[in-house]
Amino acid sequence: MNILELNGLTKQYGKLLAVNELNLQIQQGQVYGILGPNGSGKTTTLGMILDVVAPSSGDYRWFGGMSPIKARQQIGAILETPCFYPYMTAEQNLRISAHIKECSAAKISEVLKQVGLFERRKDKFKTYSLGMKQRLSIGAALLADPPVLILDEPTNGLDPEGIAEIRTLIQEIAQQGKTIILASHLLDEVQKVCTHFCILKNGNKVHEGLVNDITGTTRQIRITSQDLSLLKTTLQQHPGLSNLATDGPELIADLQPGTTTADINRFCFEQGITLSKLQPVNRTLEQEFLTILKANQ
């Protein structure tokens, strides 16, 4: 089932084309990453599907055509920064969200526990750290037990510990079978939590696909030992390696089909060389992202 469908969604600010004819289909249960450099149109796209930015043309449909207000009540969303009343406590702020979403206020304690803010529920929002504010945002988004979550840069401005906390939280939520739409320019974050992704550049969709299709191990290896030139000379004799080259303090090479890293390790050992590193190279989303962006320049 299509949770969200975008048809030619476009936003123009004067001469600036922020989003251009964007078509997307997001299905139930997907953790969908929207990637792109700053200013690529990620937040504008989310703003349009959340009805806070008016599209210049095109349309979108939630849940196969549900009314936008009803749909938004069923969606938990955070757009950029956490937005709450600073003079109110977490509990009081969530009471407003619960009232708008027409859900029971009894859920408030439950979500505050889920995001680890129950102990601080009586403290004013303005006294919270950025990490706590982000967690409260996620708590508010989870309040109506929504089937869909939209998170825009949820780890922005957080320290490494905060990033790890939010990432774990997102992974836990994804495991519950919820559909998550995550906009981010932090590729590592998207790689770790998303199943599907698209890349936006200057408002255009330049790529769409599965995260698993472009990540994972490659046939390339990185290898090094104490005597790099001896290692290179030795490995040149191995028929299972090609494209052998020096890359800084190590060598890189491609494994031929049928050759494994274990074969290389054994070969070097038999030649009297002790390897200090033998590592298969993983393809990362970051590499692919940069390649795609470069190709679309």
Place this chain on the structure above:
Amino acid sequence: MIKSLKLEWLKVKYHPLIWILFGMYLLALTILCFGGTFFLEWLKYEGEDFHGLDPTLLPIYDFPDIWQNVTSLASLLRVFPAFIVIISVTNDITTQTLRQNVIDGISKTQYLTSKIALIVSLSVLSTAFIGLAVLINGKLYAHPASHQLMIEGATFLVAYAFDALVYCCLAFLLALLIKKPGFLIMALALYTIWFEPIAAAILRNHPDLRDTAWVVLPDYFPVSALNGLIQLPFGRYLFHEITDFVPVKQLIITTAWLLSYLSGIIFLLTRRDLK
């Protein structure tokens, strides 16, 4: 409407500044409504007289005059509910909670309804307060009057409620436009208390403008139009002719202003992106 009112209540319930302003407003209304006899005593102490008449004998609390006396003065305090509206609206904009409210599932129309609910509540509460104050003061100080005479001037109470409603809608529109509460409160207060009355006085009284259309122009100004709804009636105690009714012309002008404010609010809310 009930949902919108509750939403607004949840927002203002914990806002300390709004309650301070509301308290100041009620205090000012109390002083104004109940301070008449003390003021007249003070005038007498200062040796003032009204054509040889003891000021304390002026029937300011007699029905039906009391309605216009109290409401005309109370309408000068209209800035207080307007400040509350400004704080409430700019708070939603500066904290981006208006945007979050929309994301969470209200429409911009529902947001408009919630603010109108706040404005109507402020207007109704202050009108009820004044109505009660008039009845108490009338009971305490007025000469006996028939029930018909007592309710004769109550149209001024309705005009007062309308005055508060229109002025608060102006505040709502300005808050959406300017978004800076401190600046806006100062600017609106200065405009209402100083700038427009001075401009109106100049246009009405400048010798070069006599017998020209400029003299009636202030009747159409936003604040002067509201002041014209319930005109200050105290000239009657100096045997001057006064307007002791709500002029239809002023009612039409203020209604036109109200409609233009609401159109502006709807235009800004629906056309502007919530960034």
